[in-house]
Amino acid sequence: MSKCKKCEAPGTIVLRKKDLYCDSCFLNNINHKFRSVIGKNKILSKNENILLCLSGGTASTTLMDMVHYGISLDSHKKLRVNPYALHIIGPGNEDNVQVANSVIKSCKHYGFDLYIIHIAEYVHDCTSLIKNVNAMPETDSISSNTFNEILNGMPPTAQNDFILKVKQNLYVKCAKELSCKFIFTAETTTTLAINLLSNLTVGRGSQVQNDIGFCDKRDKEVTILRPMKEISKEELNQYISIKKIMPVHNCNMLDNSLQSVISTFVTDLQENFQSTVSSVCKTADKIGVHDDSKYDSRCVLCKNVFNNSGSKISALEATVYSRLVSSKKREDNNEFHDNSLIEQTSLSMFPYINKNLCYGCSRIYSEMTLCDLPDVVKVHLQMSDKSK
Template identity: 50%
Template sequence: MNCKKCDSSHTVLLRKKDYYCDDCFMVNTNHKFRACIGKNKILIPNENVLIGISGGVGSTVLLDLVNHAVTLENTKKLRIVPFFVHLLDEERKDSAQAVIKQCNKYNINVYIIHLAEYMDLKFDIPEANCIPETEENKVKLFHDMLNSMPITAATDFLLKVKRNLLVEFAKKVKCRIVFTGETTSTLAINLLTNLATGRGSQVQDDIGFCDVRDKEIKILRPIKDISKEELDYYVAIKQLSPFHEKDVISNSLQSVIASFVSDLQKDFQATISTVCKTADKIGNQERMNDERNMQEKCVICKSNLHTRDLNISALEATNISRKVSLGNAQFRQYLDNNPDISSLESDATPSVFPLINKYLCYGCSRNQSEMNQTKLPPYIEEVLKL
């Protein structure tokens, strides 16, 4: 078979049916990246953009695409001033070394920020290309906090930590825009996880092209239309060297969903793209208006607490079924005969999650209630007044 664009012999086979040569494949992938940014018309020429680099396959390709686009000498040059940042997990310093090496190859500076800085958010802009010092005690408190949660909650919480740190660092280096390198596969997994953990109303910010939760900083996902299969070809053709992250911690809901999605994808090539298209349909359309940013937000994930434009949330559904059951005479009698469970009658949900809807969304309330005695960062505790 020959390349479907130029008829030379094929080197790339996508979705078991589309043949390309290396050149046409690269043109195509670059085009997807540029089209994704272009059609959303959110960038102003020559503005600062912060790019989060984990070292994994997605961000390795994002780094190469950005570098290629900003070094073009023609009208297609991408007019942004990029800043690069890597969030460092203390227990995995090798990822930071790998990212510094990757960036060195392009002659690019990268800032390394410890995840533990989440504990007070008081960090300065560090010296570029080296791992900054941080207090041991802060690192310990951070890990105690994560370790006090079940794995599923900790994995979910860590995503919120990273998002907050990116937004804070973007403010420090005066970037209004952040790029992150989530791939279609990651987003499909995140979508199903969101639905399963009661974060359905947050789908559009967590999975869509643009996270608009912060009123100043927008987080964009410019490679969200590039599949894992395409990324792997890209890495091979350009001989890039991604840092191979360990997969999501096993035994978590996220890891179960990840293997479910990737197993399905093997036999049904449209699985991931179908899941992601569904995300666009779930999202509500009024996100960009200013009124949205006036609302009260969850102190951990910064999502709006009162999503009145959403039809129903998991929590409301639970509340409604409880009320309906209590209104049923037969069920009432059953309750009266069983005093142990008649506590259902009192407003059960607020007693389980005392902070819900006031300071925390349902998902973060659940994470918080599953923490074992340890403390959230002081600036959050302050708000919650625990």
């Protein structure tokens, strides 16, 4: 039998179709990747409160296991953090209660307190989301119906994107309530590669830094960290099979969406070209990091700064320009260079753009057919604003 790459033991795990490891070297390697991402960024101080966001899926269940392992160590490698756990229920389907109950069970197993909220809480601008610990929240059917109506009024791609933004908002809000300055989310390098390409297709190219990088600093008080960003889906699957972790499967991504097509594309390509995901992520790392903390005007939905930078034409201007060109006669050619006309057209095509919503979120808004935005967003939009 062939030997492990790192020691003399027989190899039990094959990664990337060629690298052989024994269980123990594999686990060491994964834990090292997890710790070094946190360590090299030097962002956490000792005994920091962190909020673990748990969906019940493979990645977040593994994240919980790794944090638990890290804080149980007795050496200099001990992870010095105080974890709190959060599970967001929904949207939609019936097995949500079952998923939430399983998450409660696994948190109990690790000895973490779990706070559970419903995603539909987002529709109200309520001050307190967290009601009790280690128990299911009461269901508020009015909020659920409103939230479902909002979702049903959007095409699947916009729904996926909207749900992601809503969850980020709720994570940050709960973190503040629990006095956590940091949030751990469980995106693997595979998920991040899919998210990067999805971001580009839904017009969020300028937001890649916060959406794909280790640190998401869109909020002034709470930072979202992605400590699993160097771990691939393949490694994750090996990890859960060695540790006999049983995640509750709940893939929330809707079929027939751009995100699901991209996910299949990346996964299939990775199967035959083992460096697909790492190449995509390395490209993302090369996209310049710029400090946007000094900007105050941000999108009310996704909290990104507006992208009106520089002289290069943006996706928005390009879309508006082509709309103008296709709707005007050729003689009016000069009008295409009239900035106020471009601005007017962009506002009619993309409501609230660059005033309250970024390009990506305004596109979601423009694709909502049946319903209006949730209260929490409306409050900030100042509905009297005639710019709609």
